[in-house]
Amino acid sequence: MxxxxxxxxxxxxxxxxxxxxxxxxxxxxxxxxxxxTGGAAVGTGGITLIAxxxxxxxxxxxxxxxxxxxxxxxxxxxxxxxxxVATFNxxxxxxxxxASTRIRLAGTQDVIAIAxxxxxxxVQASQEVKVTIGGCGx
Amino acid sequence: xxxxxxxxxxxxxxxxxxxxxxxxxLISHTMESGQRKDGDGNPIPxxxxxxxxxxxxxxxxxxxxxxxxxxxxxxxxxxxxxxxSGTFEFTWYDDDGSVYTDSKEITVG
Amino acid sequence: MKLLFRGGVVAGALFxxxxxxxxxxxxxxxxxxIEITVxxxxxxxxAQLGTIYSGWxxxxxxxQSLQMxxxxxxxxxxxDDAIDAWNTVDGTAGNSCxxxxxxxxxxxxxxxxxxxxxxxAEEVRTIAMQVNGCRTERMGAEAWKYDGxxxxxxxxxxxxxxxxxxxxxxxxxxxxxxxxxxxxxYYTRFGQLDLSCANxxxxxxxxxxxxDHLSQGxxxxxxxxxxxxxxxxxxxxxxxxxIRDTRGETYGVGVEELIALELYxxxxxxxxxxxxxxxxx
Numbered sequence: 001m002x003x004x005x006x007x008x009x010x011x012x013x014x015x016x017x018x019x020x021x022x023x024x025x026x027x028x029x030x031x032x033x034x035x036x037t038g039g040a041a042v043g044t045g046g047i048t049l050i051a052x053x054x055x056x057x058x059x060x061x062x063x064x065x066x067x068x069x070x071x072x073x074x075x076x077x078x079x080x081x082x083x084x085v086a087t088f089n090x091x092x093x094x095x096x097x098x099a100s101t102r103i104r105l106a107g108t109q110d111v112i113a114i115a116x117x118x119x120x121x122x123v124q125a126s127q128e129v130k131v132t133i134g135g136c137g138x
Numbered sequence: 139x140x141x142x143x144x145x146x147x148x149x150x151x152x153x154x155x156x157x158x159x160x161x162x163x164l165i166s167h168t169m170e171s172g173q174r175k176d177g178d179g180n181p182i183p184x185x186x187x188x189x190x191x192x193x194x195x196x197x198x199x200x201x202x203x204x205x206x207x208x209x210x211x212x213x214x215x216x217x218x219x220x221x222x223s224g225t226f227e228f229t230w231y232d233d234d235g236s237v238y239t240d241s242k243e244i245t246v247g
Numbered sequence: 248m249k250l251l252f253r254g255g256v257v258a259g260a261l262f263x264x265x266x267x268x269x270x271x272x273x274x275x276x277x278x279x280x281i282e283i284t285v286x287x288x289x290x291x292x293x294a295q296l297g298t299i300y301s302g303w304x305x306x307x308x309x310x311q312s313l314q315m316x317x318x319x320x321x322x323x324x325x326x327d328d329a330i331d332a333w334n335t336v337d338g339t340a341g342n343s344c345x346x347x348x349x350x351x352x353x354x355x356x357x358x359x360x361x362x363x364x365x366x367x368a369e370e371v372r373t374i375a376m377q378v379n380g381c382r383t384e385r386m387g388a389e390a391w392k393y394d395g396x397x398x399x400x401x402x403x404x405x406x407x408x409x410x411x412x413x414x415x416x417x418x419x420x421x422x423x424x425x426x427x428x429x430x431x432x433y434y435t436r437f438g439q440l441d442l443s444c445a446n447x448x449x450x451x452x453x454x455x456x457x458x459d460h461l462s463q464g465x466x467x468x469x470x471x472x473x474x475x476x477x478x479x480x481x482x483x484x485x486x487x488x489x490i491r492d493t494r495g496e497t498y499g500v501g502v503e504e505l506i507a508l509e510l511y512x513x514x515x516x517x518x519x520x521x522x523x524x525x526x527x528x
Contacts, residue, residue, distance in 0.1 A: 056307045056528035057474035060209045077207050081173055084205040088216075091198025095158035095217035099200065102209040104171070132458040136492045137475055137528055138305055142328060148318050166324045168477075210477035211321045 029076050029083040033114065036074050036087075042114060042122040047073070048098075049113040049125040058105040058131040066098030067115035067123065073097065074116075078126075079109025105131050143167050147228050149242040153220040157246075161192065161199075162215045165230055165238065171206035187212060187238075189231040195224035222246050271304055275522075278317055281411040283520040290517040292418060296449065301519050302462040302471075302527055305453070310474065313526040322403060322472035322524030325396075325479045329404035332397060338388025344401075347385065351408050358409040358521045362510040364422045371425040371510055374402050375481070375501070393501040394481040403470045403479055406523030413520060414467050416513045425503075429511025432504055438495025444512070447489075459528075464489075465516040466509070468525030479524055482509055 033042070047067040055061040065073045065088065075085040088099045097115070105111070112126040148162040165187065172184025186206050192199040199218045218226070223246045230238040275283040285301035293299070303311060317323045333344040333351055348354060358374065365372045368380070375398050379390040391398040418426040433444045447456060448464030455461065469482040483500040486508055490497035498504045 052307065052309050054307065056310050059477060060313075060474040062309050062312075064215075080207055082206065085207040086205060087203040089198075089201040089203075091193070091200060093194050093197045093199045093219050093221070095219045098217065099202070100213075100215040101202075102213050104207045104209055132528075135475075136456065136459050136489070137473060138302065138459045138462045144324065144327065146318070146324070146327075162318055164318065164321070164324070211324060213319065213321075 029078040029112065032076060032083050033112070036114060036116070037122045040120070040122055042124045044123060044125070046117075047113060047115045047123045047125045049075075049111065049127050051111050051127050051129050053128075054130045054132060055105060056132055058107065060102045061105050061129060061131075062100065062102050063111060064098065064100040065113045065115075065125075066096065067113075067117075068097055069117060070097040070115035071118055072116045073099070074114050075103070076112040076114075077103065077105055077109060078112055080104070080106045085111075105129055107131050107133075143230075143232070143236070143238055145228060145230060145238050145240040147226070147240050147242055149226055149244060151243075152245045152247055155221060155246050157220050158217050159220055159244075160215065160217055161226070162213070163190070163192075163228060163240075164211060164213045166211050167230075167232075169206065169208055169210045169212060173206065185233050187230045187232050190214060191227075191229045192216070192218070193227045194218060194220070195222070199226075220244055220246060273304070273308075273311060275301070275303055275311070275315065277315060277410060283411060283522055284413065284518065285520070287518045290514070293515045296463065296515070299465065299516060299519055300452070300463050301516075301522060301525075302465055302468055303522065303525060305460050305462040306526075306528060310526060310528055314522070320472065320524065320526055321477070322470070322479055322526060323407070325400040325470075325472075326404045326407050326524060329397075329400040332401060333404060338382065338386035340385060340387040342386045344381070347381075351404050354405050355408045356412055358406040358523065359412045359414050360416055362416060362422075362425075362506060362513060364417065364420065366421075369421075371422050371506055373483075373501075373506055373509055374405055376506075378402070378405075394484045396479075399470050399479045399481045402481065403524040406470065406521055409521040410523070411520050413518055414513060414516045416510060416517060418510070418514045422510065425507045426510050426514060428504070429507035429509070432508045433511055436493075437490050437497075438493030440493045440495075442493045444489065444508075463515070464512065465519060466512050467516040467519040468522035468527065470523050471525045471527045474526070474528050482512075486512075 050064040067073050072089045074087045076083040077085050085103050090097045108130045110126050110128050114122055114124045145165045150159050153159055167187050170185040174182045176182050188204050190202045200216050226242045228240045275285050285304050286298055289296040289299045313319050336343045362371050362373045375393055378401055382388040383390050436443045447461050452461050452463045466482045470479040473480050483505045486505055487497045
């Protein structure tokens with residue numbers, strides 16, 4: 001194929017579309033959040049998310065969520081192909097409304113935790129986790 | 139049933155009444171996400187544990203909905219109240235219908 | 248910490264000294280009980296290193312912590328699998344590992360001295376070779392694949408009972424010629440990237456290669472559970488991975504060159520503790 005100026009422009013347009021894809025991914029997580037909150041407003045405070053600033057490997061990223069008094073905490077990975085990670089539902093014998101686990105992150109992205117409180121309100125915490133792309137393993 | 143699935147739990151063997159204890163669980167499972175492809179480029183079907191529950195004498199402690207973003211060999215750590223002597227029951231539910239269980243006795247002295 | 252931030256400028260922009268994520272001063276105690284030597288004076292034959300460091304030192308806090316408690320170390324899942332295999336009768340002689348060796352703890356100290364010269368066989372043997380020797384000669388069982396799952400799991404069990412003991416492989420006597428072959432391979436450049444083991448792990452440990460924080464390439468922690476593939480990895484598979492990463496043709500596992508390299512690299516860690524199964528990225 002002979003590369004004309006028009007083709008070059010079209011290709012440039014193609015890469016522009018690729019560049020806005022992360023925003024589309026973010027739109028997907030908005031839908032998932034709405035599914036959990038029913039569209040209610042989401043506040044801040046009263047919830048803690050602990051995640052590493054930099055993860056050596058996206059396959060096993062330790063996280064901890066905590067929201068005293070919460071009924072449930074849902075965790076999203078905003079940049080994963082499917083953003084849902086886990087929902088922790090706390091029973092009457094949970095001593096604290098907190099839990100730790102290990103999750104997969106497809107790349108550098110925001111991890112979001114949202115708690116549903118007994119009064120029907122929602123609070124959120126989020127943190128960016130940078131995922132190292134190395135591969136040789138040191 | 140997926141190969142070599144073995145639950146492991148760590149619970150103290152005794153506690154005082156009303157004490158808050160930490161429970162850790164680890165289960166061997168590949169947690170195939172459904173996002174990967176095999177050597178020929180065909181998608182490998184999703185096969186994960188999709189739910190984990192812990193109860194004490196039948197009362198819920200925690201009930202976790204798990205998605206493919208949970209790492210291979212799923213690990214959980216959480217806190218429970220121990221009102222009396224009894225048994226913690228742990229249950230993991232596999233996509234393929236398998237159910238894996240473990241239990242631990244705890245004595246309140 | 249000065250030693251881990253040596254500013255060696257090699258191969259243009261390939262290596263860059265970046266702020267490391269690791270807590271390089273941290274000490275490793277497993278289960279609050281087994282003290283692991285993660286840094287110590289280099290043995291005489293690698294005096295150029297000054298101090299030798301376990302690969303654990305170079306990992307992030309999160310990765311480091313996974314190895315501090317056996318319950319949190321996913322590698323221990325496979326040690327459990329190996330205990331089952333240890334107690335299982337296999338082969339025509341009706342023996343299990345346990346039939347001759349009793350408890351796995353009876354092999355405490357073995358991992359520390361391997362690879363090791365075997366008088367009867369007149370060769371340097373890795374633990375994998377020794378296990379297969381047992382299987383074929385004493386058990387009448389089929390040899391396991393050299394770096395197959397069963398073998399790596401068993402190596403992890405054998406390593407686990409020696410944790411905390413200092414690595415002390417013999418490099419003289421009948422093992423000397425293999426050790427020398429291993430040393431030669433260590434300093435041989437491989438692949439299109441033209442890199443020897445030493446270019447990364449002797450000249451540039453503590454620096455970053457892309458975003459990987461380079462270690463000294465010590466093998467006292469093998470087999471190692473890698474977060475990358477969520478499974479145990481044998482040392483010779485790791486060597487193959489390194490050579491492949493130089494874009495070079497690599498050796499097969501179990502061949503003389505990699506046995507020699509395993510002996511030589513093990514000897515560079517004489518004085519560090521046996522750590523396997525370790526956790527790395």
